[in-house]
Each structure stands twice: as structure tokens, then as C-alpha cells.
Amino acid sequence: MEGDTFIDKIRRSRSLKLFLLLGPGLIFLAIFFFAPFVISLMLSLGMLDKEVYTWYLTFEVTLRYYIRFFTNPGTVRAIILSFYYASVTTIGTLLLAYPMAYYMAFKMDKRMKTTAVFIIFLPFWINFILRVYAMRFILHEAGPLQQGLISIGLLSEPIPILGTDIAVIITMIYSYLIFMLLPIFGVVEKINKEYIEAAYTLGAPPLKTFLKITLPLSKPGIIAGSLLVFIPALGEFVIPILVGGGRAYTIGRLIYDNFIRISGILGWAMGSAAAMVYIGLILISTYIYFKFVGREITLI
């Protein structure tokens, strides 16, 4: 057409519009998220190598970095320890969050709920590292909490918690609680109260009503919360360093150390392998989890 400008072309073509709208974001993610992931995967499988300054494809797959990673004596221990931390944190946050969510959903009026959510959220606006740092004052044996408990006679002598597994777990539960609480609250709050009233009317005792009606209906929230806690908890990196000391060596620290401590291509390949193992462990655990727990899932 005569005088057909570029703008006119855009106006008419739906696919061109879509490309212009979606293109920038998708290309950005392709280059800076998906490509790095694929390259790391290839690197960890030995498919990329370097000769002086140029990278080339080797067209062969080797597991040597993974073998090296797993034969390192610290690796298996770190994986077991990470699973231990993440599982205890998930169970701990669930045990604390469920009664909280239940109380909020069933015993509070609408205004109170808004206030409660506000109050619960407030501490989580503070930088994560500062919150973990603050826990040091609480856990420290010379700190005000322990000394206070001693002076009122509730504690006979200071307990050295800082630098132990308990310190890591307490701090992790503290930090992850909100990720369990919010999805459970979201689901429990939407449970139709009529089901519960119906159960009561038909003569079911409170405990039975809870076990047969409320708990099964909260399942999607519990599943979402567990995943939101377990997946990041498994790779936690900051908390073990800040309150756990050298013994609290987790997958997150393993990824970092493999990447930082070993120089050059070996370090990058080992770091990549560690990261891929973490992703693999997440996939396997989520798969097993869904096998046992069920499939319904609602994210917040």
C-alpha cells in the first residue's frame, strides 16, 4: 500500500504486535536466565571446554565433575545435613503456622484479620540478613535472653546454642514461618464454614470434624506452604554461615565453595554440577512428596 509506514504495519498485524510486546521480556529471559542455565548444565557435563581464550563444544558427555563432586567426603554429609535442616524446618513451621492460620481464619473478625496480617508481616520487611543477625543476640549464651532466664532462675547455666544445629533450625523456622503461614491462611480462610456447621449439626465431635473436614480441606495450603519452605530451605546459605558456624555445611555453601574456591574452568564446572545436583534433589523430593501427599496445589 502507498504510504504504508512502519506504525501502520504494526497497527494491522497482530503477530507483529505480539512480537513487539513479548519479545523484549522473553529475549531478556532467554539470554540471562535460560541460556546461563543451559550453559551451566553443559559445562557440568563436560560439553564445553576452553583452550587458552576460546570456548568450544566437545560433543561428548562426561560425568567426571559429578563423580568428583560426589566423591568429595564433605558432599554426602552436606546433602544429608541440608535435608535434615530443610525437613525439620518444614515440619516446625507447619506445626507453628497451622494453629496460627486456624486461629486467624476462624476466630478473628475481618478487621482483626487485616491487623493480624499487618503485624505478622512487619518483621519480614526487615532485611533478611539483619533478622538472622538479630537472632545472634537471642541465641548467644552471654546474651540478654539466656542471662535473663538465668537471673529469674528458669535456667541454671547458659546453654551454648550458637554454632549448633539447633541454632540453625530455630533461625530457619523463624525466617521461613511466613512462607508456611500465608498459603495455609489463604486456604483455611476460604473453607466454607457451612461444611463444619453441617458436621456439628449431624453430631460429629470437634476433633472428628477437624480431622475429617477442616484438615483435608486445608491440604492445598499445607502442600503449597511445604514447598515454599522446603525448596529454598534445602539450599539455605546465609543462616548456616551466620548462626551455624563451620560445622553447618549445607548444599548452598557447597555450591558457593565449589564455585569460588576452585579456580578457573574446574571451579565453574564443579559449581555448575553442585547447582544441578541441588535442582535434581528438589525435583526428586517434590516428586516423592506429591506421590505420598497428593496432587492438589494452590499457590497463595
Next chain:
Amino acid sequence: MSMVDRALKIIFWSIVTLTYLPIVVMILFSFNSSRSKLVFTGFTLENYISLINNANVWESFINSIWTAAVVVLVSLLLGILMAYAVVRYKPRGSTLLDSLIMVPIIIPEIVEAVTLVIFLIIVGFKLSPLTIIIGHVAFDAPLAYLVLKARFQGWNREYEEAAMTLGADEITTFFKITIPLMMPAILAAAFLTFIWSYDDFIKTFFTRPTGFDTLPVYIWNRVARGRLELDINALSTIIVAISFLFTYVRMKLVKE
């Protein structure tokens, strides 16, 4: 009130109190004049004075603010375009598209950080403030998309159609009608992406050039060696105050 209800009430408020305890203690100790740091001996503002005179704190604070601001602008731009495309044109395979855009939110941050740095090294990208921004946008653009798309979905197309019927073309309609209608959603997304970027530690830690600290990285460098530093408590107190103010203002805005 039954026994169970009372127990639930006690559990709820005890846990809420416990989540405040570390923060309250940290704030209290920011006024501590003791050298032993863990025994409260007297009130002082020294920690605040040494904090305010600390040039590194200011520098890392400014770094945090400007990188986060750039991240928000880029993420909003990408997020708005993508969310608008998906809601308005409903392209084929939007579910697949949705899950693709969401992957960066689900993947643990440390994995994203390590793979991105390795990629940057391989393609010969020097670490700089730009690499921090890139790393953050890779997470924040999907986050903005998620928030915006959820809000756009419910919104009324009639205003746009009316504008077009009255002779406005699509681009005029987009800027005069769609964007103003989107504004509350855009503000919400801006707020969330800013907070995430401003607070981020792991990605920044990996993608930063040496010597370029954001506030979380600065704090980390000070406390990672296992020390207790009371001027960090003072810094926390200020951050707590600002966060509370921020949340309060946001609550007010959301209500309106």
C-alpha cells in the same frame, strides 16, 4: 471461650511476640554503651554517630537505591509489555508462556546466581553494577509480570473500546486509557520489585564487582565473621523504622 480457643489464642500471640523479640533486643542494644556488647550497661547514641559518619554505609546505601531504581524501571517495562500482551491478545500457548516466565521465580536464587555468573564469565562480560541489574531484572521482570497479569485480568475493557469507538487509535488509547487504568497495578508491582531488589543479597553477592557493595552486602561483610557490631544494630533500627513507615504508608495507599 472454650479451652481450645484459649490455647489457640495463647499460641498465636506467643509466636507473634517471639518473632518480634530478636528485633526488639537488637534495637535495644543499638543504644548500648558497653564494650562487651552483650551486657547492657548504659544508654548512648555513639553507635548512631559512628554509623552516620561511616562513608561506606552511605555509599552502599546509595548503590542499593540506584540499582534497585533501575531494576524497577526495566522490570516494569518488560513486565507491563508481557502482561498486556498475554491479557489483551491471549496468544496461543499462553499457559506454556506463563510457566516459562515463572521459572525464574521458582528456581532457587543461588542456582540462578551461580549459573548467571558462569555465563557472564564465559561470554566475557565483566562484572559491574550492570551485571547486578541484569541479575535482578531476570527475577523482577517475571515478578512484575505475575503481579500485573493478575490485576489486569479482572479489568474492564469497555473504557478502551469506548475510546476507540470515539476515534482514538490503539496507541493513543494505550497511553491515555490503558496506562492510567493500570496505574494501581503498576504501583503495586513497582513496590514489590523495588523491595525485592533493594533487599536482595544472594544474587547481588555473586554478580557484583569487587568493591561495589549494596547495603545487604555491606551488612553481610560486617557480620559474616561472627562478630557483633553495635553500629549495625543502629543501622537495623533505622531500617526497621523506615520499613515500618513504608508498610504503614503502603497500607494507607492500598486502602484508598
